[in-house]
Amino acid sequence: MQSSMDVINGRDFRRMIAGAYGAFMREHEYINSLNVFPVPDGDTGTNMLLTLGAVAKAVAEAPDEGIGSLARRGADSAIMGARGNSGVILSQLLRGIARGLSGKDTATAAEVGKAFQYGVLYAYRAVARPVEGTILTVAKGIAKGTHRAVRDRVAFADILTEAISAGQEELKRTPDLLPALKAAGVVDAGGQGLIVFLAGCLEGLEGRFSGPEADFGRTLTISGMTAEVTIAHPYCTEFVVKRFAASKAEVKRQLEQMGDSLVLAPGEGILKVHIHTAHPGAVLESAIAWGTLHDIKIDNMSDQHRQTLETAEEAQVRSGLAVISVVSGEGLANIMRQMGADIVITGGQTMNPPVEEFVAAIHNSSAETYIILPNNKNIVLAAAQAKKLLGDDRVAIVPTTNVPQGLAAVLAFDAQRDLADNLARMAEAQAAVKSASLTIAVRDSLVNGQKVPEGAYIGVIDGSVAVWADGLSAALTQVVKQLVEPDTGIVSLYYGAELDEAEAKVLAAGLAEQLDAVEIEVYFGGQPHYQFIISVE
Template sequence: MIAKTIRTCFPIAAAAVSDKAKDINKLNVFPVPDGDTGTNMSLTLASVVRELTALGADADMEAIAAAITHGSLMGARGNSGVITSQILRGAAEGLVGASEPATSADVAAALRNAVKVAFKAVRKPVEGTILTVLRDISTRADACAKARESVEDTLDAIVVEAYESVARTPDLLPVLKENGVVDSGAFGFAIFLENFVAAALGRSTVKVEDFQASFDVDSAREGALAQVKIEANDDWEGSEYRYCNEFLFKADAPFDEDECLKFLASMGDCELLVGAYPDYKIHVHSNTPNLVLEHMLQLGQVYEVFIHNMDMESAERTANIHADQDAAPAAPPKPLGFVAVAAGSGEAEILKSLGVDEIVSGGQTMNPSTADLLEAVSRVNAEAVIILPNNGNIRMAAE
């Protein structure tokens, strides 16, 4: 039952994060404003979805946990993606051996294990990030389990706590308050959690902007969104390190992971080394990614190397935010619009004067295609559009 629920709900929650990736990107100012958190989280989740899809129909929770662990590790992108992978790993492993059906105690145990695994992966945890939200929902789940609340009430409670925790992130991390945003990774995590829970409890997936959700997260979500005021970082002083480099690593033999982490720390910051012998994911911000790779090549093989210029990504994020701010607000759609086919400029002018929004050139001997008509419909800012084919040869394409 638990395994089936995860296989059903995970793709829905992953899709919700993917849909909001661009908005999550614009929030990203920590540890650098590179605008990639939403993208990295969605890519990480998509890798898990592929692994889950490849499993047999009778896969048990142990197989599900292995797929989540491997998929998230192999697909983890960026600091946010790697940390997300460890949260998923900890929660999935914590559900192996859970009772059927699951209880609030099982949910609490899974989240406690997620906290343990995720915090272990980060050498210098920072308050006001996704890790804070994870710890807060774990604490809330523990309280629910102690009170012997139902699984449904427990899941609802942790979604509410997630958004309330997200809303508190600017009070814990000054750079967030300075830029008028909540933590991007924390916000993405809350979106994933809300949509997973909605699917697990048989409710329709809700959008983040929808304050008429079918369960009681309205005030919590609204509180988080009240903190979302995306601003450009024109006065950002820049990070000490330019490149975000990450790669998969297969060790030739067991090695000292603590010493490896110390080396990565000497190369830059945001260092992460997660996984288990022989497969690891490595992430670090550095000015010398070549030295990082050269060192690791002495210990094994590196592959799927990604090196991102965070200065360029930051500039792109700022430019995109300026473009959004400068864009004129879109007019609300009118109830009804019209697309008409006209054979000449005179007829087109008459139809325009009568209120037709878009004209498609065509007639008895020049029949527009369905694609031509559909493109015209897409340009009309209306809730519904009537197509006037004006010729029997065009009616079927219009229909």
């Protein structure tokens, strides 16, 4: 049956995108809550909201009137603004829609329906290894529903309604396809996001706006981000000691009393030192007794707090090859720089950087080639999208999925070697790392047949909840014991923003009593949500 909604124009498209954005503003927190594990960093809804926000702003401000050119502007903005895996997949959905509408001022309901089918195809292709029970299962259901409705030659509002209905049926099946979803008692978050997108498009098309009014100048508040901090040790102090003639243990003993975020990197006859301190002069005065001092660098971190990228002056480009690393937390960012990352992008759990940030970092630096370390499984697709935009000759990726892997990879980097050699060395180093993290369960859940209560401390290994305990010390001991082996020499603990140095050291001392012949090292990470990130070597 035909209707007055037979032909869709640019104004209709604007309303659909505005409606979708409004729907995400209303629903993104619910989507975030559909997290498989009870960790406090579900961010699928936030990533899709921020991605769609870039689209809605571009479409609202565009002078274009044709549906094809508006769709193209929206797709381009989505690709550059895509955050996290879900945001990249959404950007590819919009890219496919733009392809289907290319060159059109208006489009029939059937043409727009087919464009949405293109979108689903592009979204599916964005994932290298599609897994059933995820957003892709819902996308396929939407494509089938759209195809049936287009074949029946109905109005576009009816096409959207059929697509939503078919997607919802597939969404209900996702727990049966992925045991982790069933155990958590949730449906797939990304799939729910697609349903919200289509429902918002339908609301906008029909003029039923029920989300908050769009405000593109507003700043989204994301848990774990604070505007101002007081830094107890504000001076980031770095230097090299040549003709090093002291004991590393003695140096460590002295410096631990002068600050935090201490990193000692010994070499043959040299020692590289990194420390955050309130008294850099006292540090240097002590260091004079250890050898000769070189490459002294002191930065006031209060002036640098929350910089998204290092400035061009700080980026140390090495022979045309540079490393870009993504981390969350002031301490981790500084350690990553100290270990050899040329550019550090702020991001991680709940704070996935957009594709545009990678592109801007590369455009604003002067290296010929860049190696990206995502350090989070939800940032890998955004890094891959940046690589696609900039070309294989400029960007390579070592797909690190956590910070310890990233640290191991950057330590294996050698600017004097070529790209292929570095990629092989960094991948090998990444694969050898054993890591875990500790956080607090945000809801009751079922893990390995056991009920984990809200508020318990949980240890996560390889993306799965491995242990839980009522106390942080007990959880820390349990998770580390799962990782250590007879030949383990060092356990590195990076403590988060919710702990102070004294608390971290007490917990480390308790852990040391449980482990024989294993050295425990404690560093300030400053990461939100996670009390500890743990590396075992």
